[in-house]
Amino acid sequence: MKKILKFLSVNFLSLVFFTGCYDSVFDDIRKEVPLEDSEISGYINDLTRFRSVYNSVKDDGTVEQKEAEFLILQNGIIYAKQISPAGEFKDLSYGESHGKWFKTGSGISSLSYDYYGEQFNGEYIVKTASEYNGTKSTVYALSTKWGKNDDYGRNIPTEFKLYSMDKIDGTWSPISDANEYLKNCFATGKDSNYGTDLTIQLFCTNTPKIENRRAFLRLGREDKWFNAVDENGNTIEVDCIIFELSDSKLTPIYYSKRTKQPDSTYLKEIYKDSSLASSKPETLSSKTVSAVEMQGEVYFLPFIGSTGNSTPESDGTFICYGSGTNAFYFTKDDYESLDGKFTAKKIVNGTETDDTENINTIVAFWTGRKDSSGKVAERPSELKEVGLSTNNDIISASASKDDILFGTRGNGVFRALIKQDGSIEKTNEFISNTSSIMASPYIIRMIFTVDPSKDGATTSRYSAMDFIYTASNAGANDSHRGLWSYYKERGNWNRE
Numbered sequence: 001m002k003k004i005l006k007f008l009s010v011n012f013l014s015l016v017f018f019t020g021c022y023d024s025v026f027d028d029i030r031k032e033v034p035l036e037d038s039e040i041s042g043y044i045n046d047l048t049r050f051r052s053v054y055n056s057v058k059d060d061g062t063v064e065q066k067e068a069e070f071l072i073l074q075n076g077i078i079y080a081k082q083i084s085p086a087g088e089f090k091d092l093s094y095g096e097s098h099g100k101w102f103k104t105g106s107g108i109s110s111l112s113y114d115y116y117g118e119q120f121n122g123e124y125i126v127k128t129a130s131e132y133n134g135t136k137s138t139v140y141a142l143s144t145k146w147g148k149n150d151d152y153g154r155n156i157p158t159e160f161k162l163y164s165m166d167k168i169d170g171t172w173s174p175i176s177d178a179n180e181y182l183k184n185c186f187a188t189g190k191d192s193n194y195g196t197d198l199t200i201q202l203f204c205t206n207t208p209k210i211e212n213r214r215a216f217l218r219l220g221r222e223d224k225w226f227n228a229v230d231e232n233g234n235t236i237e238v239d240c241i242i243f244e245l246s247d248s249k250l251t252p253i254y255y256s257k258r259t260k261q262p263d264s265t266y267l268k269e270i271y272k273d274s275s276l277a278s279s280k281p282e283t284l285s286s287k288t289v290s291a292v293e294m295q296g297e298v299y300f301l302p303f304i305g306s307t308g309n310s311t312p313e314s315d316g317t318f319i320c321y322g323s324g325t326n327a328f329y330f331t332k333d334d335y336e337s338l339d340g341k342f343t344a345k346k347i348v349n350g351t352e353t354d355d356t357e358n359i360n361t362i363v364a365f366w367t368g369r370k371d372s373s374g375k376v377a378e379r380p381s382e383l384k385e386v387g388l389s390t391n392n393d394i395i396s397a398s399a400s401k402d403d404i405l406f407g408t409r410g411n412g413v414f415r416a417l418i419k420q421d422g423s424i425e426k427t428n429e430f431i432s433n434t435s436s437i438m439a440s441p442y443i444i445r446m447i448f449t450v451d452p453s454k455d456g457a458t459t460s461r462y463s464a465m466d467f468i469y470t471a472s473n474a475g476a477n478d479s480h481r482g483l484w485s486y487y488k489e490r491g492n493w494n495r496e
Contacts, residue, residue, distance in 0.1 A: 035495050036098050036494045037495070038482055038495040039483075039496060040483035041075065041482035042075035042482055043076070043466060044464035044482065045074060045464070046073070046074070046129075046206075047072070047446060047462055048071065049071065049130060049207070049213065050069075050130045050137060051070070051137045051210055052067065052070055052137060052167045052168040053168075054068065054168050055169060056086070067086060068083075068084045068087070069082070069084035069092065070082055070168050071450075072128050072130070075125075076124045077111075077125060078105050078128070078141060080103075081095055081101045083460075090313055092208070093451070096460045096488065097487060097489070098485065098487070098494070099496070101496075104169060105168075105169075105170060105172050106171050106172065107171040107172035108123050108143060109121065110123075111123060118148070119148070120145070120147065120155070122145075123144065123145055124143060124144050124146060125143050126142055127141070128140060128141050128142070129202045129203055129206075130206070130215060131204060131213050131214050131215035131245055132210045132211065134211075136247055137166065137210070138164050138215075138245070138246075138248060139164065139166075140162060140175075140202060140215055141165070142160060142161070142162055142202045143161050143163065145157070145161075149191070149194070152194075154194055156194045156195065157194070159186065160179075160182040160183075160200060161174055162174070162178040162202070173248070177250050178217060178250055181219055181228055181241070181250075182200065182219065185200065185226050188225065197221065197224075198220075198221055198224070199218065199219070199220060199240075200218070200219055202215070203218070203289065203290050204216065204291065205291050205292065205293045207310040208312040208453075209312055209313065209314065212278075212293040212298075214246075214291065215246075216244055216245060216253075217242070217243045218240070218242045218288055219240070219241055220241055220286075221239065222240065222256075222286060225239050228241045228255065230255065230257070231252050236255070236257045237258055238255045238257045239258070240254070241255040242255070242284060242300075252271070252273070253272070253276055253284065254270075254272050254273070254284040255270075256269070256270050256271075257271065267349050268349045268351075269349065272284050278296055278298060279300075280300070282359065282360060283363055283366075285300070285363075285366070288300045288302055289301070289302060289304050290303060290306045290321075292306050292321075293308055293310055293315065294308055294316045294317065294318065294319050294331075295315050295317070299319055299335075301319070301321055301366070302366050303321040303322060303323055304395055304396075305321060305396045307320050307321070307397040309399045309418075309452050311451070311453035312453065314453075317331060317332075318330065318331050318424075320386065320397060320404055320416075322393070322394025322395070322406055323394070325388065325391070326385060326386065326388050326389065326390075326394075327385075327386035327394060327404075327406055327416065328379070328383050328386065329383075330382060331422070334362075334384075337382060338361040338362055338380055340360065341358070342358065342359050342361040342364040342369065342377055344356060344364055344371060344377070345369070345370050345374075352370065354372075356371075356372050361377065361380045364377035365377045365378065365380065365383065386404075386416045386425065387425055388406065388414050388416070390408050391408075392409040392411040394406045394407070394409075395408065396444055396445060396447045398452075399449060400452055400455055400459050400461075401418070401455050402417065402418050402455045403427075404418065405461070405463075407438070407445065407446065410441050411440050411441075412439040412442055412444065413447070413463070415429070432493065434486070437465075438463060438484075438493070441476055442465045442476065443466040444463055444464070444465060445466055446463060448462045448463070450462075458488050460486065460487050460488070461485070462484065462485050462496065463483075463484045463485075464483055465484060467481065480495070482495070482496070483496040484496055
């Protein structure tokens with residue numbers, strides 16, 4: 001998952017028990033920009049758009065229901081912030097100032113530690129996502145319970161659960177089917193790996209345009225088999241399955257299953273929902289971890305730091321993503337010009353054969369497919385480079401009208417400009433104090449642009465900063481772990 005489990009144990013420990021150290025870089029920043037009081041600290045994976053009704057108290061004391069756009073975030077618990085006026089869903093300038101976050105949703109007990117009982121109680125929210133099914137919006141939360149592994153001296157996740165909620169001040173309800181799958185998947189992990197050998201990812205398109213909001217749950221890792229249910233309601237054994245979430249219901253859209261044969265061997269089969277509406281199902285794979293909308297269709301990517309440029313009124317026109325230390329982008333025309341252009345070795349029952357099939361070259365490149373001679377697909381020229389060169393992997397990205405910010409795993413933030421001709425190129429120029437705030441050794445887990453129809457200097461933006469304590473980054477400060485914001489009126493990045 002981002003991987004969301006990969007740093008979960010370490011960062012939770014540091015979140016609770018670690019005290020920060022002196023940071024001379026931020027001392028210089030304070031001389032120019034006084035730091036705001038932090039309201040949202042801790043480990044933050046994402047910000048999720050959610051349109052919801054809410055109760056508003058009128059001057060006469062009566063209550064009426066209104067509807068607006070909100071942001072949802074998790075830092076162990078759930079916070080929300082209103083970003084549009086009631087009924088004005090395309091005006092995302094509401095609440096462009098420090099704070100105004102509130103705790104929301106009941107039904108999930110907050111994490112606490114019983115010192116005398118030597119155990120954790122409650123649940124810790126690690127990820128959120130949302131979707132709109134044409135008539136109703138639903139937001140989802142993935143939680144984990146915590147325990148201790150005395151043999152390894154670690155706090156470890158012991159269980160995962162998925163919840164849903166359909167209004168901002170509502171109650172979180174567990175999704176029983178999903179939680180059974182999560183339980184089965186989690187049981188395949190090796191105890192000594194603390195869950196890091198699993199892939200559990202909750203993700204969504206997260207578009208400003210509500211009609212394109214879709215959510216997905218991906219479970220499993222190659223050759224770790226568990227029980228699930230296929231599109232016909234039959235019990236199957238899978239090592240990877242991806243569900244689309246809609247109105248708290250799960251529909252399998254991809255899975256890799258095995259069936260035992262009479263000779264005790266296993267037949268491995270891949271299922272992709274070819275009827276998947278408004279999507280490119282051929283982009284689904286066992287490596288899928290994110291989804292981006294472009295021209296009204298959903299593309300599934302094997303990269304966590306991905307972004308499009310959808311606005312409240314228009315579909316996206318490109319997809320850009322980070323792969324390792326560089327970033328790449330393509331348009332719908334680029335993608336479709338490569339349909340059927342790569343002749344790949346056909347995979348039957350999980351094994352390459354001498355037969356071939358024609359597939360999209362970008363898909364072949366993403367998934368490491370080989371041609372008839374055994375050569376792995378190379379990056380096509382239509383998949384264009386941004387030209388970044390970071391010291392650490394790109395794990396987050398977000399576009400405005402004229403730029404894209406990329407967050408890295410310990411090398412701060414990088415920026416690219418979106419030019420008039422549609423090309424995207426790196427730049428060393430930053431708006432205000434962006435590069436000073438989000439610098440090494442900080443991990444930028446999330447970058448978010450509130451209104452991508454505006455330029456980077458005029459829209460509101462958020463980022464989530466974190467770090468892993470080592471001797472080499474002793475200058476990092478624990479008080480800077482958490483949510484940061486940029487507002488046009490303030491003109492700089494500051495603690496949120």
